[in-house]
Amino acid sequence: MIQQNEYYDGQVRSLEFANSQGKFTVGVMEPGEWEFEAPTREWMILIRGTWDVKLPGSRDWKTFGEGDSFQIEADESFTVRISDTVAYLCPYT
Structure with a gap:
């Protein structure tokens, strides 16, 4: 089953899913x-x-x-x- 997540008034959104390779989210951030x-x-x-x-x-930013x-x-x-919209994949345990 795919679950939709929304954070920061919709500025960050992701889809959460699991398959034979593990658990993941894929999302976008404004x-x-x-x-x-x-x-x-x-x-x-x-x-x-x-x-x-x-x-x-860390106190420093890394790009x-x-x-x-x-x-x-x-x-x-x-x-x-973030200064421009990004897309990411997040595998997790």
């Missing part, structure tokens, strides 16, 4: 600065666009482009800063 807490281990893979990310424990990824452990928070 420009803005968005903070998320990962309830499980997640891998964020940028499909289209660029974003700046403040990873857990990621198409095809780049980062991992977040369960119960950690991260922040993304």
Whole structure:
């Protein structure tokens, strides 16, 4: 079953699904600065666009482009800063 998720008044939207390869969300984010807490281990893979990310424990922003990824452990928070709409894939455990 596919579940639709919406955050920040619709500025961040995703579709959540599971198949034989695991659990995933695929989504889009509009420009803005968005903070998320990962309830499980997640891998964020940028499909289209660029974003700046403040990873857990860091005070600095790191820029990621198409095809780049980062991992977040369960119960950690991260922040993304976006200047143009992006698309992402998020496998999680």
